[in-house]
Amino acid sequence: MEKTLRRIEKGQTEYPRRLQDLPGMPSCLYVNGRLPEEGKLTVGMVGARNCSAYGRHVAWEYARMFSNCGVQVISGMAMGIDGESHQGALQGRTPTFAVLGCGTDVCYPRGSRDLFERIPLRGGIISEYPPGTPPTGWRFPARNRVISALSDALLVVEARKRSGSLITVDCALEQGKTVFAVPGRVTDRLSEGCNELIAQGAGVALSPEMVLKELGMDTYRTKEDSKKRQLGLARDLDLVYSCVGFQPTDYEALIAKCGCPPQQVLSLLTELQVMGLVEEVGKNYYIRLPIH
Numbered sequence: 001m002e003k004t005l006r007r008i009e010k011g012q013t014e015y016p017r018r019l020q021d022l023p024g025m026p027s028c029l030y031v032n033g034r035l036p037e038e039g040k041l042t043v044g045m046v047g048a049r050n051c052s053a054y055g056r057h058v059a060w061e062y063a064r065m066f067s068n069c070g071v072q073v074i075s076g077m078a079m080g081i082d083g084e085s086h087q088g089a090l091q092g093r094t095p096t097f098a099v100l101g102c103g104t105d106v107c108y109p110r111g112s113r114d115l116f117e118r119i120p121l122r123g124g125i126i127s128e129y130p131p132g133t134p135p136t137g138w139r140f141p142a143r144n145r146v147i148s149a150l151s152d153a154l155l156v157v158e159a160r161k162r163s164g165s166l167i168t169v170d171c172a173l174e175q176g177k178t179v180f181a182v183p184g185r186v187t188d189r190l191s192e193g194c195n196e197l198i199a200q201g202a203g204v205a206l207s208p209e210m211v212l213k214e215l216g217m218d219t220y221r222t223k224e225d226s227k228k229r230q231l232g233l234a235r236d237l238d239l240v241y242s243c244v245g246f247q248p249t250d251y252e253a254l255i256a257k258c259g260c261p262p263q264q265v266l267s268l269l270t271e272l273q274v275m276g277l278v279e280e281v282g283k284n285y286y287i288r289l290p291i292h
Helices: 053-068 081-090 110-122 139-149 165-174 189-199 208-214 220-229 235-243 251-258 262-274
Strands: 006-009 028-033 042-046 072-075 096-099 124-127 153-156 178-181 278-282 285-288
Touching: 028 110, 042 053, 042 081, 042 139, 042 165, 053 072, 053 081, 053 208, 053 285, 072 081, 081 096, 081 110, 096 110, 096 139, 110 124, 139 165, 153 165, 153 189, 153 208, 165 178, 165 189, 178 189, 178 208, 235 251, 235 262, 251 262, 251 285, 262 278
Parallel strands: 042 072, 042 153, 072 096, 096 124, 153 178
Antiparallel strands: 006 028, 028 124, 278 285
């Protein structure tokens, strides 16, 4: 990987405007690649490291859609939701950016080597810590304030009630940023933090479209409808596919939504699974897979 590491002091022209007037921001940034483009909508995405399959799907798909709509995605390159957010954004057309709790020349976690090498080719890896700084625990909560500061809005995909992601939420709220949360089942511990945020007034992120609309973007539906049309699904397949969401939906609910005979719905679900568009994630529970 070509090294483009540079140090940017606060007060220099290149230092992000989003950080200039906020208290407690770094006196300098180390960047491998480039910084987020000024004036372009940017969404920070955070969530659980030990996330569910549902969380992975949602993070990947939301980030991909954001990226395809010209939105910059920022996260922390951690395992789980962070990594899936970067992976999804890399499938789109807009750069993604990672803020680290170590030096920009230190790949952490080690399993994220692919992201560590790919992100700077289009976007950037950012840190307030000089090269060689190890990934000490206290530095990760500290870096969260930079993730939220560089973002226009923050999206929490999955989080436990006591979660490091909620530190980023606190930073975002202190900075006057909009916070969204993806709702989950009330019985899921990984959704407790998100559901509580919604109860406290966070925006409900039922879909990427909803987030983009709240942020003033109206181009989403045209792009996604076009993507869906490219699948060329027959009418009955499209009906069932449209009823399957990114959150697990049970077989009985799908029958009620589709209004089709049970055996027909089951047959169509099997066909959609063979096509790689739907996955059975539990006994009679189905989830939509990202469109590549």
